[in-house]
Amino acid sequence: MEFLDANERIKVLCGSELASYLSFYPSVALVTCNDVTELGVDCENEIDGVIACNTSSDDPIAELWKLYLTTELPEVTASVSEQRLNDACRILAKLEPRESRMRKTLKTAKRIAVAVTSAVGLGHVLSVIRSSLSSARLKEVKDILATVDELGPIE
Structure with missing residues (x-):
């Protein structure tokens, strides 16, 4: 073969x-x-399906995050401005660039939201990513995490 x-x-x-x-x-x-x-x-x-996705983007990983977020968490993305969503996706792409982890991260964030009886939000997604980073990786991305904290809650 x-x-x-x-x-x-x-x-x-x-x-x-x-x-x-x-x-x-x-x-x-x-x-x-x-x-x-x-x-x-x-x-x-x-062809399994046709979707609209800006593949000409300078940051295809952020576009994949945006695609997953709008598909998996439409209630969250509908309440966020386009600019804020793009900013969040760029941050998520820097923190978790592996496409294979994106859907798993979102599913875990949903489970956490249910466990704490709150509406799922991007804060839950960031918590899942933060908890999965090694201490060495946390040191590498501390500036990115500081940017997230400056932005305030992205819900």
């Missing part, structure tokens, strides 16, 4: 012209296009 990297697999599955639209993250391939019809009929059955 021959092992192919992600770009080679997509070329085999959907053709080389589609590969130029793709960016790969650990568990998702983001397809950049103006319209789904650009992808063609051949790929129609290969």
Whole structure:
């Protein structure tokens, strides 16, 4: 059996012209296009879902955080201004850049909120991330955490 990297697999599955639209993250391939019809009929059955996501961002990790937050915590993100949400996502991206941990972090934050009988908020998310950092990593990100404290509660 021959092992192919992600770009080679997509070329085999959907053709080389589609590969130029793709960016790969650990568990998702983001397809950049103006319209789904650009992808063609051949790929129609290969697409799980279509979402709007600013993949041309200078900070794709912050965009992934924003995507997870708006999907998993819509009640929180609806009450926060766009600028404040973007700031929070940039901070979260610096503290926890691993896409594989984002959903787990949000689920843990929800459980904590239930346990303390309060509405889930970004403060719970930050608490989960803080508690998962080693003491060495906490020292590395102390300036980022100070910025969070200066911003005040992001609920």
